[in-house]
Amino acid sequence: MKVRVGVIGTGAIGADHARRLSKVLVGAEVVALTDVNRENAEKVKANLGLNAEIYGDGHELIAAGDVDAVLVTSWGPTHEEYVLAAIEAGKYVFCEKPLATTAEGCRKIVDAEIAHGKRLVQVGFMRPYDAGYRLLKQAIDDGELGEPLMVHCAHRNPEVPEAYITPMAIQDTLVHELDVLRWLLDDDYVSAQVIFPRTTKYSHSKLADPQIVLLETAKGVRIDVEVFVNCKYGYDIQCSVVGEEGVANLPEPVSITTRKEAKLSQTLLTDWKKRFIDAYDVELQDFIDGIKVRELTGPTSWDGFAAAVASDACVKAQETGQVEAINMPPRPPFYG
């Protein structure tokens, strides 16, 4: 029997996830949609030829008897209320990042899930499902590099919308590194600092761009992440792990090289949807498969909380210019 899924928020990623659930993956069908902008939901329904009900709001969709699982792909500040409502209804829920916009909000979700007594939530951190990051992790776990000492990263977007402002470089963008590096190093963060280089002329008065975030982990690994969201030239994700005995780099996406007109060139991607297309497929298939055996194994509410604790400290560090402590409470046994 197929898992019947309802999608809350049918913008860029909601529409893309509805497409992969209905056209690419196995074991699921999209039976319900909702969006504050109803036209968006209607467009997705028509474009994908779905036999889905369009609900007036997210709470009605969560309560619907024929919805087994919920995808929360609306704007970040709305995630917390829908995830809590899904837990309350005892339904599986896949929530795009951020799980909630603050650590406090994530903690409420963690507490509700623990009180429910069984994992219901998977957070949409897709990078641990990316083949390149998996190879990096394998190299670290196999001891190929010796102990990791430093990690150098870059997270570059060609451009961002006008509404994207300075803290979003952390909450919306760096949050991917905050999650994946914790997973990669099997470590937690203890401090953060944010440095502002000269701002690009392609930014605006409410966005300092680029930013350099310096993190320190409990094991003493030092991490630098360049977040540059008006880099113009492409969508570029870099990660280089420096260990005691060697260095490993995140592979580049596969691309042909062209020799033409006295130039040797390779095309870069410009869209996050394409850069992690396989990882999004694998993470959502994992969610559906997990529901079938009643055991989710993907990124947890605790991972969402951990990223939010670090994210809150980074936003504070943006404001103070100081090194800010990151105080991560111990992981509850519920999360293994």
Ligand SMILES: NC(=O)c1ccc[n+]([C@@H]2O[C@H](COP(=O)([O-])OP(=O)(O)OC[C@H]3O[C@@H](n4cnc5c(N)ncnc54)[C@H](O)[C@@H]3O)[C@@H](O)[C@H]2O)c1
């Ligand atoms: N994992 C990733 O790589 C990734 C990529 C893109 C976006 N995201 C996350 O997904 C979420 C959505 O991002 P997006 O780029 O699709 O944004 P978007 O603006 O394209 O789409 C969001 C949609 O949600 C709708 N919406 C807002 N509030 C709602 C509510 N209360 N109920 C129902 N619908 C509501 C909007 O009308 C819009 O159609 C964000 O949290 C974003 O951070 C994650």
Ligand SMILES: O[C@H]1[C@H](O)[C@@H](O)[C@H](O)[C@@H](O)[C@H]1O
């Ligand atoms: O919501 C998007 C998405 O999460 C992308 O993966 C990230 O590169 C962007 O910076 C962010 O705005």
